[in-house]
Every structure is written in structure tokens, then in C-alpha cells.
Amino acid sequence: MNYNIPLQNITPLIHQHCCNCNLNSLCMAVSLDTLEMTQLDNIINRGKALPKGYVLSEQGGKFESVYALKTGSIKTFTTSSEGDEQITGFYFPGDLIGLNGIDTGVCPNTIKTLETTTVCKLAFEQLDELSATLPKLRRQILKTMSKEICNEQHMLQLLANKSADERIATFLLRLSNRFKSRGFSPLKFRLSMSRNEIGNYLGLSLETVSRVFSRMHKSGHILVDNKEIEIIALKPLQLLANTEQ
Amino acid sequence: MNYNIPLQNITPLIHQHCCNCNLNSLCMAVSLDTLEMTQLDNIINRGKALPKGYVLSEQGGKFESVYALKTGSIKTFTTSSEGDEQITGFYFPGDLIGLNGIDTGVCPNTIKTLETTTVCKLAFEQLDELSATLPKLRRQILKTMSKEICNEQHMLQLLANKSADERIATFLLRLSNRFKSRGFSPLKFRLSMSRNEIGNYLGLSLETVSRVFSRMHKSGHILVDNKEIEIIALKPLQLLANTEQ
């Protein structure tokens, strides 16, 4: 199910601007004043609604744009020479995706929607030029990349020496925090990715993911109904995520 | 053995400039012309020789500077709330270290020398200001961070679904490539980190690291003499690093 409909052919949203986007506090536009935001606004190709499974950018392709996620969710993954995928991140509204192509000029991973999703597309060259005159924008780009590095270092720690239960607990709590900061419920949410994708991301088999969910469900920490998750007991999860028991 | 001698009290090297530094093709200075290099030169606090175990920057401290590694080697690691360390990277001459503190303004990891090491210290604020007028420098900073993200995504892939043998083979080949691009021998080198540190980085116990080294030694792929490594059969290692058996 690999849609490759060109962006132009996808239903565009009503034209909207950064200055009245409800995500501007999370996005590139954070800390810019109205005039600066208008300048940013001018280089943005805005709000296309994309179906589930749509590939925004393919690994190996030329790096030209970065994407700001408006609604929906996205996964990024690398495909190794043997063909197996490794998911490198899940993304939600307000996230900026695709900056890691700068180094080589080639997209190092594939960007794919997990559900119906809308994004803003920013041409990187123009963004870079604009950043020369807007120190706050420049700083914001660096911050985004810096945060990405920190996230990945956190994942390294998780994969290097945490148990399956600790990985899942950490995963759920990170999702919870991300939803919270976006104004969604931090205790009740829907997983837009499959067990297989969660396992791939966390270095676990899909069976293990399912077993851990069942275990946590039985012990009353969470409520699992297929993709719907409700966190019942936050403290035990936090304990599991932080401490080596 | 946690030296915390202030930088000022460490023997300074003979004053040297970016324009005649033999690492400028690897470092920030790459692609800058002579005038631009001189401007960069002016904001650099240069060439201090640091003993083994010296802490350049501590996790949780204020983020102010980044470091360019001239000679020696460095590890970066995060310390979790329970106190266990997770090594996030090993660095060699030409590498730029510490940019991931930008996001929060706080150093997200500790930077520590693995042996006698010399570095150049760059005040980040000044570097950022300079980057506004030097597009090539700005691009270089982004490239450095982009490369760091790609490295870490590569590590994620390694930790998520590769066997101990594949991890070690990949580790050795990456070192080999990095030494090669720095003009050192790609087939014979000295590991400046312990088995414990390698294991920590690769998500393996130190015993497993030792066993894999022994196994590869016996099978004639590498020669191991304590910290000295010689790659005898490159092809089998590459095969092991790339393919699922």
C-alpha cells in the first residue's frame, strides 16, 4: 500500500498562515514576531492532506525539503542493504521532520504517514537563506536538530540496556508527554502504529510487545483495547521507566 | 580518576591557526576561504593538552562551548537517574563535539578524554553570530549535526536487531573508516577505550565483547593483542557487518 500521489494532486486545506496556526508555539515559528512569521510564511508550501501510507520522501532521494507536521502522524525509517526496515522515529503535530538530509544532500530515511496526515513543506535552501537574517529562526533550526540528537541518544540508552518492560513503559510515557504538550489527553490515546512497528522501533519482536501490553493490562497499570491505550497507574510506569527496579 | 584541572592551567600548545591546521579539511574550517578561516580563528580558544580522564564538560552544566578534537580521543556519555552510564559516542581528531546542548541550553552528556588529548574550544554564541555572515560556516554546523543524527540512527539500527558479532564487526569497520579518513592506518590501530566501554556503547556485556574478539581472532579475521587490533580479513567482516549472516 505505497501511495505515491504527487503532493499537488492531494486536496489542499484552506489557506492558513503561521501566525494563526495553533501549532506555531511548537513549530519553527516559535519565538518569531509577526513580521518574521510572515517572512517564514512566504516560503511554506502549506497544508496538504495525505492518506495513510503516503511516502513524503524516499531514502536515497535528493534532499530538498523539510516537513512540519500539522495533523496525523508519521514514521521515519531506514532500509538496510538486506532490505529490512528500522524505524528511527514517530512524529506528531508540531514536529519538524527531515533535517538530517543536510549532511550528504541525500535523504537518509523514508518519511511515511501512519494515518491521514497534513503537512507544511519548506524548501530547505530558502529556509537556510532566511535563517541568515533571522537569528531566532536560525537558533530554532539548531534547536530542532539538537533535540533530535538528544532523543536518539535517549533511544540508544533504552536499546542498549533496558528490559522489554522498561522499553515499553518508557515508550508509553514519552508518547504521553508528547500528547500532553500538544494539548491532547496524556492518559488516553490511540496508537497510530502497529505492534510490529512498535517492536521494530524498540528492538523487540511484535509478540513481546503484545505480551508486555497484556502483562501491564493484567497488573492494572494500563488499559489496552487494541490500539486504544489508557494509562491507569502512572507512578508504577514511571518507576519502571526510570529505575532498574 | 576524575581530573578537573581548569583549562587555563593545562600546558598550552604552540599557537596554531585553522589555516595551517592539518585537520581543517575535516573540521569546521572545511570549505572556508582564507579570510573566512581567519574570522573563525579569532573566536577559537586553542590547543590545550588534557590528561586521560579529563572532563571537558559535565552533564547538567550550562551549555556554552563546543569542542573540536585535535589529537587523542574522547567519549561522551549520559548518566541516568539510577547512576548508570550510557556511552553515546567515541570521537577522534577533526570531530566537533557538544552541539547537542543547544536545545535546552544544558549539556545533555558528559565529555571525557580517553587518553591525552588536545582540543580547540569554541564559544557557541560567537560561532552562531559568525555563522550569520558566513553561509558556508552555517551550513557546516548544520552538516555536523545532521551527520551526528545519521550516526545515531545507524546505531539504533545496530542495537535494535543485530547480533553481538554483527555489532562488533560494524564497530571495528566504522573505526577503520574513521581512521582511514584521518590518514591513519585503516587496518591496524589501537583501541583507546576499554572492553567495558565498547560493551556499554554496543549494548553488550564486556564478557561478550571479549568473547567475540577471541572468536574473530581464532577464525583469522582479526588479530587482537589487548588494545591493539589488526584487521586481517576485511571482506568477511564487511559481510558480517552488512548482511544478516
Add this chain to the structure above:
DNA sequence: CGTGTGATTGATTAAAATCAAGTGATGTGG
């Protein structure tokens, strides 16, 4: 109403961690 995909659950296996000696290297003080 079958078909297929994703999720759950159980049984078995495999890989690496842990536990436990023991060896070799390095460094220190007498």
C-alpha cells in the same frame, strides 16, 4: 460469509547476561 491482516497466547529455542574463577598487565611503594 469467507478472507486476510493484525494481535494474542503458548511452547520451545537460542543468544547473550550473569556468575565465577583465573590470568595477564600496569602501577606503586618498600
Add this chain to the structure above:
DNA sequence: CCACATCACTTGATTTTAATCAATCACACG
């Protein structure tokens, strides 16, 4: 310069965890 202490590394035996293999269940969809 040597005896001793310490630390890093190696190797072996056992245990543990999660992967794999396998069957079944549940839900969505044509």
C-alpha cells in the same frame, strides 16, 4: 628492582530473557 595490589581482560558454567515457531483469535473488508 621486586613484591604486591589493582584493574582489565579472558574463559567457562549456568541462567535468563526475549526470539522464534506455531496456533488461535478478532476484527475489518470485499
